[in-house]
Amino acid sequence: LQEWELVVLGKLKWNLAAVTPHDFIEHILRKLPLPKDKLLLIRKHAQTFIALCATDFNFALYPPSMIATGSVGAAICGLQLNDGDRFTDLLAKITNIDVDCLKACQEQIEAVLVNNLRQVRRQQQQSNPKTVDELDQASTPTDVRDIDL
Numbered sequence: 001l002q003e004w005e006l007v008v009l010g011k012l013k014w015n016l017a018a019v020t021p022h023d024f025i026e027h028i029l030r031k032l033p034l035p036k037d038k039l040l041l042i043r044k045h046a047q048t049f050i051a052l053c054a055t056d057f058n059f060a061l062y063p064p065s066m067i068a069t070g071s072v073g074a075a076i077c078g079l080q081l082n083d084g085d086r087f088t089d090l091l092a093k094i095t096n097i098d099v100d101c102l103k104a105c106q107e108q109i110e111a112v113l114v115n116n117l118r119q120v121r122r123q124q125q126q127s128n129p130k131t132v133d134e135l136d137q138a139s140t141p142t143d144v145r146d147i148d149l
Contacts, residue, residue, distance in 0.1 A: 021050045024068035024095075031094045032072075038081060045075035049109050056112050062105060069095045070105035074113070077106070 009016065025046055029039055049071035053059040059067055069091050076087050088106070092099040 019064050021053070021064040021068035021071065022047065024065050025050075025072065028069060028072050028091065028094060032076075032087070032090065034076075034081065038079070041079065042072065042075045042081070045078060046071040049074050049113070052112055052116060053109060058108065058112075065095055066097060066101070066105050067109075069097055069102060070109050073102065073106045074109045078110070 025043060029043060034042065046068070050067060053062075053067050053071065062070075073088055073091050081087075088103060089099060091097075092102045095102075
């Protein structure tokens with residue numbers, strides 16, 4: 001059955017080996033001067049941003065390299081590992097993307113994240129209206145970055 005599927009795909013001239021933003025992450029991370037212990041966390045956050053971009057139609061026109069680079073930039077910025085625009089300029093140089101376009105993509109990724117988090121919080125509040133005291137006692141943040149002061 002699989003052989004026949006390959007025959008049909010070949011006759012239709014469908015190329016199923018599409019390049020995705022995930023294909024660029026390792027290449028980008030290898031060229032950044034970052035501590036090795038932070039790479040896993042940056043990779044994880046960038047992959048989350050890429051998955052988030054896949055759910056928003058605004059990113060359909062972006063090339064995969066732009067989404068990957070913007071996601072890595074957003075991850076570095078969100079984890080507060082950068083010093084100003086140095087990493088943004090370096091990311092633009094590595095991928096040969098215009099700095100302004102990269103910043104716009106990164107800002108759009110961050111905006112989608114903020115909107116998504118707001119929707120999740122709104123849904124949680126509507127489905128489970130508890131008092132503030134109950135919420136404080138019932139849950140504790142699993143990560144220091146989850147604490148809003």
